[in-house]
Amino acid sequence: MSDIAQLRNDFVTLNQSIEGNPLVYLDSGATSQKPQVVINEINHFYSKNNANVHRGLHTLSERVTSQYEGVREKLAQFLGVFATELVWTSGATHSINLVASGLTNQLRYDDVILITALEHHANIVPWQQLAQRTGAKLKVIPVNDQGIICTNNVLAQIQKWQPKIFACTHASNTLGNILDVQVFIAQAKKIGATTIIDGAQAFLHLRPNLRQLDCDFYVLSAHKALGPTGLGILFGKYEQLNALPVYQTGGEMIETVTFDQTTFRQAPAKFEPGTPNISAVLGFGAAIDYLSNINFSAMHKYEQSLFKYLLEHLSAIKGVKLYGDLDNNIGTISFTFKSEHHYDLAMLLNSYGVAVRSGHHCTQPLMQALNLNGTIRVSLAFYNNHTDIDRFISALNNCIQLIEG
Structure with a gap:
């Protein structure tokens, strides 16, 4: 799996700062990043x-x-x-x-x-x-x-x-x-x-x-x-x-x-x-x-290890509610935090360099079925790493402190 982690170096877009912080790209469900060979x-x-x-x-x-x-x-x-x-x-x-x-x-x-x-x-x-x-x-x-x-x-x-x-x-x-x-x-x-x-x-x-x-x-x-x-x-x-x-x-x-x-x-x-x-x-x-050229089994294990690491740390935050099938999952988590609006939370996360999606995700009927006006969505790919998740969790905790004073 260490070989899979090295593939991150092929994605040059990830090597930048947002708002003075390293980019943490957690929106691959919207679009994946492109390796240099594609460019x-x-x-x-x-x-x-x-x-x-x-x-x-x-x-x-x-x-x-x-x-x-x-x-x-x-x-x-x-x-x-x-x-x-x-x-x-x-x-x-x-x-x-x-x-x-x-x-x-x-x-x-x-x-x-x-x-x-x-x-x-x-x-x-x-x-x-x-x-x-x-x-x-x-x-x-x-x-x-x-x-x-x-x-x-x-x-x-x-x-x-x-x-x-x-x-x-x-x-x-x-x-x-x-x-x-x-x-x-x-x-x-x-x-x-x-x-x-x-x-x-x-x-x-x-x-x-x-x-x-x-x-x-x-x-x-x-x-x-x-x-x-x-x-x-x-x-x-x-x-x-x-x-x-x-x-x-x-x-x-x-x-x-x-x-x-x-x-x-x-x-x-x-x-x-x-x-x-x-x-x-x-x-x-x-x-x-x-x-x-990527060993699919190794890639899948790596993505699932990231997902479980994210799930463990995100579910430990009081006030966070997770949705979806967390046992059979491609590496995407939708969550809410108490009654905080998803848009406000996503904007705050962006100030820490964290890119997530907020809203109904082009699934309005699903949101209605869940009685939600939207969620924060974190979607992983194999070019993410545990440091991305650590930075996301740290940023989320900082945002919660700002929200709750």
Whole structure:
């Protein structure tokens, strides 16, 4: 695990001061920091290889097209799927919207779309809109007062509602809960439901094998897994993916165009109109290489040791209330302190150089279910260390002393 701790040196953004204090970055759930190799790859593209993909016979275009499609192949191997099953999008939100739009003609009046109360808005609103378009019903699996969903309850709800679509997060962005999605997917498949898993938070920490999970669709965001912003990935089993209608139209995704009609290419090309985010794809390729060279078991043990250390020290502070599944967690803790407003506490922590997120975390229905107006969220990654946690706990105690006089 000492080798994992040394990886922190690859993240130059962490080497700075905020308000005269060393930066303590505890907001990886919002976006991960980027290792220098990712930054270098983006710079190299723009300085040496800048050209469009799939459009030129000249050296630069052919070179970058090969690299660009090579990243798709690389990611496919990392996820255990085929490259033809991966679509580049602008983010996990875009990916979910693409699927929700494409399933419109597969739903009928009174069909059920089943989700959980843990979902990010991006995995709620597209299904609401789909329900409104089709007359389907949106049903929600509730959480308990700690923010936990029982696996047996999910299975019972799937059996009860017999949904046509089952969508859920792999790991909660707000609470860090890891859901037993492989079991859920198997249950949903028994009744013929289409399964969509939001893996934005899980990908970095759990490294899922999508073939083993056996879901129909899985969505990712590169920026939450060491990659650049503005890039997402939609995995879809090839038959289900190719059965979806085109979502956006334009150049490159077409086969033939006349003024009378247009025909479209097969997936994934049919979902990738226009010039893609080439630099982000290449940067994400460097991130995949970086992750591939890390021993996952050692990384996971290190992250969990940080999480347990944080949990031990945070739970010892009188007045702090923790939420979520603290036994099955990616390394994210949401908490409140007495009746103190989360915004005020986060601002005070920032004055000590501590970066956390406050608010509803794009999960307003979850906050309502927990009877909260928001929380402070601490989200860890392997580039954090025990010193980060010590500085956070010290800063939090100082903030509490200021609050309580």
